[in-house]
Amino acid sequence: MVWNSASEFFAMGGYGLYVWGSYAVTAAWMLLEPLLAARRHRAALAAIGELDDEQG
């Protein structure tokens, strides 16, 4: 273990902004993208459902 305290861990030896800035954007995208893909899938299913209703 290289860290002595939590604050030292978050400071990243003075590079906190850069390290966490990188990880935060990556993590945010990796949460967002699956949600977008799932929504697209639901939308596709819903569109097919509406098509059926129109055709009766």
Place this chain on the structure above:
Amino acid sequence: MFAVWGLYVGFFVAPTDATQGESYRIIFIHVPAAWMSMVLYLAMAGWAAFGWAANARLASMMARAIAPTGAAFTFLALWTGAFWGKPTWGAWWVWDARLTSELILLFLYLGFMALVEAIDDTRRADHAGALLAIVGAVNVPIIYFSVRWWNTLHQGSSISMTAAPKMAHTMLEAMLLMTVAFWAYAFAVVFMRARAIVLERESGADWVQALAHKK
């Protein structure tokens, strides 16, 4: 799971880099993201080419499903690279051969996505996209070898098939674990998107109707 393991090794086990301090910990996502950006591009170009040559619709749909994820990894590679470059090189961006060719890769992804969406005739869009993807594939070896062909600011590869890795064992372990995690993520999200694309495009097919009615 691999991500948790990789992050644990990356943040708690791997030692501080002697010259770069803690900022080097960005490479645990930077390098896997850059690898994925290139691998996914080749996969996309491969599916697109197959979809064109063999007239296989599903292959073209796979190419479309891969493109946004590949573009995202390219962006993340550039983003994390900038966040590493600022404290290390003193600049967010330099017009270095590797950085520039990776930026071109991002534009190739975005161009592919824009092109296939812009053409209304789906199959024609697939073919046009395939042409762009195949021509653009030339860029991938350029990125990969750019650090060797030109005198670049970007350092050479840390890992090679022919020599022992030039980094500490735990650093390598964290990076490889993150790579596995990114692979798993890419597969999952690409197939999720592919499923949606298939439903959008094959909405007239009997099996799609059956699926929609079942819900």
